[in-house]
Amino acid sequence: MLTVGEGSPGRLARLAEIRDIRMSLKYVGGKQEVLTLSPVNIVEITGESWLMKTLVLGATGATGRLVAADLLARGGEVRAIVRSADRLPQDLLDHPNLTVIEGSVLDLPEKELRDALEGCKAVISCLGHNLTLKGMFGSPRRLVADSVSRICSAIQTESSAGITKVILMNSTGCKDTDAKETPSVFDRIVVGLIRLLVPPHADNEAAARFLRSSVGKQDHRVKWVIVRPDGLINEPGVSDYCTVPSPTRSPIFNSGKSSRVNVARFMDELASSEEVWAEWVGRSPVLYNRD
Ligand SMILES: NC(=O)c1ccc[n+]([C@@H]2O[C@H](COP(=O)([O-])OP(=O)(O)OC[C@H]3O[C@@H](n4cnc5c(N)ncnc54)[C@H](OP(=O)(O)O)[C@@H]3O)[C@@H](O)[C@H]2O)c1
Numbered sequence: 001m002l003t004v005g006e007g008s009p010g011r012l013a014r015l016a017e018i019r020d021i022r023m024s025l026k027y028v029g030g031k032q033e034v035l036t037l038s039p040v041n042i043v044e045i046t047g048e049s050w051l052m053k054t055l056v057l058g059a060t061g062a063t064g065r066l067v068a069a070d071l072l073a074r075g076g077e078v079r080a081i082v083r084s085a086d087r088l089p090q091d092l093l094d095h096p097n098l099t100v101i102e103g104s105v106l107d108l109p110e111k112e113l114r115d116a117l118e119g120c121k122a123v124i125s126c127l128g129h130n131l132t133l134k135g136m137f138g139s140p141r142r143l144v145a146d147s148v149s150r151i152c153s154a155i156q157t158e159s160s161a162g163i164t165k166v167i168l169m170n171s172t173g174c175k176d177t178d179a180k181e182t183p184s185v186f187d188r189i190v191v192g193l194i195r196l197l198v199p200p201h202a203d204n205e206a207a208a209r210f211l212r213s214s215v216g217k218q219d220h221r222v223k224w225v226i227v228r229p230d231g232l233i234n235e236p237g238v239s240d241y242c243t244v245p246s247p248t249r250s251p252i253f254n255s256g257k258s259s260r261v262n263v264a265r266f267m268d269e270l271a272s273s274e275e276v277w278a279e280w281v282g283r284s285p286v287l288y289n290r291d
Contacts, residue, residue, distance in 0.1 A: 053077045054271050055116055057105055057125040057147060060087035062234065063169060064126035066264035072097055074272060079116050081105055105147040106140055113154045122165040122271035123151055125207075129200035141199050144168075145206035149214070156221050165277065166211065166224040167267050172251035174205045174228065176284040178212055181246050190252045208284065217282040225270050225277070226284040229258030233289075238265045240290040247286050256288040263287055 054071050058064035059080035068078045069092060077097045082088060085100045092098055101108070101116050105127075108116070117123070127144045129135045140146060148168060155164045173191055175181050183191070194201045211224045230251060241262040249256055266287055269276040 052122075052272055053079065053120045055079045055081070055120045055123045055151075057081055057123065057151070058127040058169075059092070060084070061126050061128060063232070063260040063264055064124075065089055065092060066261050067124050067126055067267055068092055068098065070264050070268045071271070074268065076272065079120065081108065081116060105150055106143070110154070113150065114158060117151070117154055117158065117164070120164065122167060123155075124167045124169075124267050124271060125151070126169045126267075128169070129203065136198065136200055142203050142206060144200075144203045145210055148207045149210050152210075152215055152222050156219070158221070163221060163223050165271060165281075166215075166222055167270050168207060168211060168224065168226045169263065169267065170208050170226045170228050170284070171201075171204050172228045172230045172247045172255070172286055173201060174208050174226075174284075176212075176226070176228075176246060177209075178282075179246050179284065183247075184250065187250050187252050212284075223281050225280045225282075227263065227267055227270070228284055228286045229260075229263045230256040230286065230288055231258065232263070233257050233259050235259035235261055235289075238262055241266070241287055242290055243280070243285040243287050245283060245285060248288070257291070258287050259289055262289060 052071075052075075054076055056064055056068050056071070056078055057080075059068045059078070060082045064080075065088065068080055069089075071078050072092070072095050077099075078095075079099045079101060080088070080092075081101045081103060083102070083104055085093065085102055088100065093100070101112065103112070105113065125144065125148060127147055129143060148166065152166060155166070173194065175183060175191075191201075195205065208226050211226060215222050215224060228247075230247070230249075238261050239259060241258070243266060266276075266285075270280060271277075
């Protein structure tokens, strides 16, 4: 509860309790209202280091590093499981609120994985196969699906109560089977061929299927959002973007643009804003840049 001090109306004077990122404000005189504040607001207002912890997978990747940087800039704490810390940019490595765990989610001992998850309100996966012959056709063929599955099991077996958000970076090429999307025959033929010939696509589909079907929407510990960018591009800063429930254009024949920095911002918003989360939980939003 934050009480606004008498004689200094409008000034937030005392912090007694923070639940998630919703705060109850009680004005002297009895009036009470609930505001939604971001972690960075809370740090600014209260001066206390209340940090939201997020576990990021794929933080050395082109999108993952933007996710980590944005979360840190918002006053959050980031844990990153990476194969090699050397692949992280120096400014991230130097950040006091970044903890790096070297290893792969697939091989990390159970205890280390649970330690990495401890206290995290969200897990953001930006994992993807490296675009080399080995990365695409070698093992692990199910890098994304098996990593997400392992993370979810670790969350589910943890005894402490509470929900962990799992936010998966996926692709518009992966149909949302819950939304009854009906791509054109040509799209289906090409995506079918890609599924057969390009293992990373099948992996992305399997990861989304795992969350939709194996975890489902009734799980008491894991809640998820599958984020589907279209053609990824690099832009220096966040620009105007929209999020829609299903693709509004063909991902194969008329794909749109999704800048990685916008994708990162949206995933971070899902992690830190209860309003954005409530809109998309259990769904698979598509993100397009507004040109
Ligand atoms: N390209 C597109 O237009 C497009 C469109 C929509 C969606 N997507 C999807 O978006 C996701 C992220 O894309 P991105 O371009 O940001 O990815 P990226 O730069 O290729 O990053 C991939 C991340 O996965 C990690 N990784 C790769 N193989 C691994 C392994 N065997 N074990 C552990 N970690 C491994 C990489 O770690 P290292 O640094 O150690 O290699 C890196 O951190 C992918 O799933 C991709 O399919 C792509």
